[in-house]
Amino acid sequence: MHPENQTTDADREFIAGLKDSYRGIEVSPVDVDVLHASARRTDHRRVAVGGAALLAAAAVTVAVVTMPWGGAPTPPSGPVAGPLVVQEQPAISEAWPSRSRSDWMRYADVVVVAKVTAEHETGTYGAGDGSGEVAVGREVDLEVSEVLWSRGLGEAPTEVVGVSTAGWLDRPGQERARIAVDGVPRLELDHSYVLALRDTDNCGDAGGGSGWEVLGSSAAWPADSGTVGVGESGGRQVDGDADQAVPGSWEQQMMNRPVSEVRQALRAAEPADRVSDPC
Amino acid sequence: MDADFDSFYATAAPSLQRLAVALTGDVHAASDLTQDVLVKLLRAWDRLHVDNPHAYARTMLVRQVATSRRTGFLHRERPTAEVTPIGVVADFAELAAESDRLVAALRKLPPRQRQAVVLRYLEDLSTEQTAEAMGCSSGTVKRAAHDGLNSLRNQLTEPAER
Numbered sequence: 001m002h003p004e005n006q007t008t009d010a011d012r013e014f015i016a017g018l019k020d021s022y023r024g025i026e027v028s029p030v031d032v033d034v035l036h037a038s039a040r041r042t043d044h045r046r047v048a049v050g051g052a053a054l055l056a057a058a059a060v061t062v063a064v065v066t067m068p069w070g071g072a073p074t075p076p077s078g079p080v081a082g083p084l085v086v087q088e089q090p091a092i093s094e095a096w097p098s099r100s101r102s103d104w105m106r107y108a109d110v111v112v113v114a115k116v117t118a119e120h121e122t123g124t125y126g127a128g129d130g131s132g133e134v135a136v137g138r139e140v141d142l143e144v145s146e147v148l149w150s151r152g153l154g155e156a157p158t159e160v161v162g163v164s165t166a167g168w169l170d171r172p173g174q175e176r177a178r179i180a181v182d183g184v185p186r187l188e189l190d191h192s193y194v195l196a197l198r199d200t201d202n203c204g205d206a207g208g209g210s211g212w213e214v215l216g217s218s219a220a221w222p223a224d225s226g227t228v229g230v231g232e233s234g235g236r237q238v239d240g241d242a243d244q245a246v247p248g249s250w251e252q253q254m255m256n257r258p259v260s261e262v263r264q265a266l267r268a269a270e271p272a273d274r275v276s277d278p279c
Numbered sequence: 280m281d282a283d284f285d286s287f288y289a290t291a292a293p294s295l296q297r298l299a300v301a302l303t304g305d306v307h308a309a310s311d312l313t314q315d316v317l318v319k320l321l322r323a324w325d326r327l328h329v330d331n332p333h334a335y336a337r338t339m340l341v342r343q344v345a346t347s348r349r350t351g352f353l354h355r356e357r358p359t360a361e362v363t364p365i366g367v368v369a370d371f372a373e374l375a376a377e378s379d380r381l382v383a384a385l386r387k388l389p390p391r392q393r394q395a396v397v398l399r400y401l402e403d404l405s406t407e408q409t410a411e412a413m414g415c416s417s418g419t420v421k422r423a424a425h426d427g428l429n430s431l432r433n434q435l436t437e438p439a440e441r
Contacts (some may be wrong), residue, residue, distance in 0.1 A: 013430075014436070015400045015429070018400065018401060019401055020295065021377040021381035022381060022401040024377060024378035025301065025378045026378070027292075059383070095345040096414050
């Protein structure tokens, strides 16, 4: 039997010890009354709960404005300036699978080409360790130039919707830095992307959000000038190098191809039922 | 329904926070993530028809952590330099110290290994349930859990005991 499938007595003993330690993790209950009040009083998530700051980036909203079908290609934009804090994530986890075309067919509700036209601050999250660091959430406006594929359930973005994107980091006495995750587009102004989005308004969807969210780390592709892989990723200018994509991903296969081929591939793909979360 | 939610909250909140701490290694972020999940649940509570709201909330939390990581929100997440080996637990104070060491050791794992170990071994999910929550295959879970457990053992066990 392969070692990955074996659990020895020593493993079980070790795991039992880990469980004791796990159960001993101290937690501080949140204020349930405030929790109720903030949830009911407003559409905002949390205004001020127990002194904790807003969950910034996990709740970042992206406004999507649709444009007529088949808009003109976006001209390439220059590199993005300013300090950058890049988070290394060699084994990034996913909210939903996004590496393959079949992942997109099963988990996404719509795939669009969109350009970032504006950005806004949302909530903040203080580090709480005395360093004074504050992460600032970010909201961007996307202008959709083309819907490449839609599940056909009326979910195509025709109104303001919500997804998550990376924000900024404020440190005392320092210029504001952009937060980015290595190899993941942070959705910069004037750049275009292919985006696989999921409608999380669905009751019974454990995304639990309200609006649109990017599926995962391989669901936003740079696409300036209508070419996959060219544009912004990780806060930097990228030029379609195969190494910039998740190894073995569909994005890597489509690198440097025109967006029109993505559209063709999606529309030629075997239809798949939407994977909902088990309840 | 509010009474239902209150009852759910009373039992779920501590375990969700514990899970969030284990997944993020950051008590402040864990608190925020837990609150965010609970607010979302409360808002959807009346139209939510699930057999197991605890499992549902756990999946929401795992996804919330994943989203936060993808967007760089958990930018402060970084490995700790050293992890003290776990010894014999003698009292509550020592148990708390052991828990701190566990959290520190978990922070040194790559995200996927950390998720797999926490969900599979500490939350006692099946391989399939873990795969569902992580959004990956069962094979990936097995590999990540195996590698993560070995890494934890290397970090937390005295050299003489290995």
